[in-house]
Amino acid sequence: MTTLRDKIIIITGGTSGIGEGCSRHFAALGARVVIASNQAGPGSALERELRAAGHTADFVFTDVASEASVQALIAHTVELHGRIDGVHCNAGVWAQGKVTGFDDAVWNRVMDVNVKSVFWTAKHVVPVMERQGAGVIVITTSVAAFVGFPSHALYCASKAALEALVRCLAVDHAGKVRVVGLCPGTIDTPMLAATCAGWDKPKAELYAEVARRIPVRRLGQPLDVAQAAAFLLGDESGYINGTSLVLDGGTMALPPW
Template sequence: MKLEGRIAIITGGGSGIGHEACKLFAGEGATVIVADRDLEAAQRVAAEIAGQGGKAVAHRVDVSKEAEIEAMIVRTVADHGRLDILVNNAGYGIAGTVVETSEADWNALMSVNVNGVFLGCKHAIPVMEKQGGGAIVNTASAVANVGIHGRAAYVASKGAVAALTRAMATDHVEANIRINAVAPGTIESPYFTKILSGPDGAELRRGLEERQAMDRLGRPVEIAQAMLWLASDDASFCTGSVMVVDGGWTARGDRKPKQKA
């Protein structure tokens, strides 16, 4: 039980990577606050965890709204006495170059992907400082390290998350708060499931798989396992790190489909 007795908030916990993280954390003994903008999804995950003998509470939150984040953290401390772990996982992507992206779409994406991380940490860190420490895990992306075509706003947002993670880790290391990020590659999440459900889905999938060094997409649980490690005492000497979990995609350099013999 790596997280026995700890209290963890996981945003975006209603689906995909967040869903798997909630299950893993609860399985390791944490009481998990399944936080999501979709309350019904959060409730389904909390019920699933309870059915497996774990402890979980569903909480509706829009991470782009400071008042809602603050209220969630205040309620967590009131109900459970502390906050040991925060996983800032909520986020989404949009397509387009900067020319094609409207200011409204840019601002909306940044308010979730970047402001959500900023606000979560802003209100969690004082709680953790007061209790003597804690762990924060942010969700960046492998694209924080490289440029990809037609995803300007998303790439910028995840680059900001990676940089903010390093800055906060430096600022709060003396308070015994470890702050790290995981940088997933292309994961078979609900976002990609929706994209691949169209008439050209099979062809799109082949293209995505062929550009991966491992010839497949990642699974949400594989990212959740990295989150678990970063949140646990196993990573006690790790702060300010951005852990890339992308099946070797960025290591290959060219990111083009491999030539078949």
């Protein structure tokens, strides 16, 4: 059975959706979690709740798009716990539209939060993990890296960049740092709910239609992703490096017609 007992794990975007599920699940598996996001209220509430349940949890307000903020997060975690065993780079944003409708500001926001954040996190955590002799970085990518979702060029490009980063970081730092991608399909989170805005049907109806098209006939839940992430952050996955695990209920296995 997977255990994360006493492992020090940072989860970015750890206060909502997939990240919140990971914060809760990692804590339940014995990890000392450092929950990082730009949601101060939910972060403090989650910290309180996990501590009240007997877990070790700290919320650190972080803007992952800022190198200084990420650097401070890493430094603060080392101050708190003396080491960092795992980082789950999970914070992300979504933007809808075709290339003709985007401007520099939207490009920068999506690329900064989704991609640059992982660059800066790796830059500052790799030296810590190399000093320790071990560490794992798990990066939430998306099936959007592999398929052309209509009107999602920017989001898809950002996720494809992360798939490349998984490979490059894994090769550059192999032996001490393991780097693995986690590639979800359709997961029931506030981000997914936001994608339903502007459709002519209620969310429940849209979700039911999507579920019918997924081979396992249901949307993924944050816990589905958290369980896989815990395995990848744990000691039982020690030979998995430089690749991504797809969690999509079989959607990508469907024939394309």
